[in-house]
Amino acid sequence: MSEEKISDFLRTGKDWSRLRTSVAGVFVLKLPAYRSSPTRLAVELNPVDDSGNPKKRRGIVLRSTAELEDFKKIIQDEKLSRLLGIIDKVNPKVEAEKAKKGEEIIEL
Numbered sequence: 001m002s003e004e005k006i007s008d009f010l011r012t013g014k015d016w017s018r019l020r021t022s023v024a025g026v027f028v029l030k031l032p033a034y035r036s037s038p039t040r041l042a043v044e045l046n047p048v049d050d051s052g053n054p055k056k057r058r059g060i061v062l063r064s065t066a067e068l069e070d071f072k073k074i075i076q077d078e079k080l081s082r083l084l085g086i087i088d089k090v091n092p093k094v095e096a097e098k099a100k101k102g103e104e105i106i107e108l
Contacts, residue, residue, distance in 0.1 A: 005106055010041050020105040024048050028106065029061060043068075052105075 006028060009019050015032035029044040046059025062068050074080065 002106065006041065009106075010039065015039070018044060018054070020052065022105060022107045024052065025054075025059075026108070027054070027059075031061075031063075 006019075009028060009030060013019065013030040015030055017030050019028040019030075021027060025046055025048050027044040027046060029042045031040050031042055033039045040063075043062045044054075044059045045062065046054040046056050049055055060071065062071065
């Protein structure tokens with residue numbers, strides 16, 4: 001992981017832009033300044049298609065390690081798996097969208 005490249009992205013990246021990483025589905029996201037909070041970076045977890053492009057418009061945004069730990073607890077709960085299993089059964093099937101090409105990737 002290149003701290004210099006990430007720091008440069010914070011300085012020069014456009015608000016709400018994503019920077020790919022070498023881990024499929026993990027992106028660095030530039031958040032704009034908001035009220036008293038300065039511009040900062042976060043991690044976005046967003047499943048990817050066969051081309052490596054995000055499947056969803058916006059994934060799970062993690063602003064800190066503490067938030068990651070909170071989400072881990074929720075995701076590992078067996079009741080969530082059971083609920084999603086039921087939802088999978090009742091929801092209609094959806095076809096995947098086409099992907100974009102040519103984005104820069106950051107090695108982790």
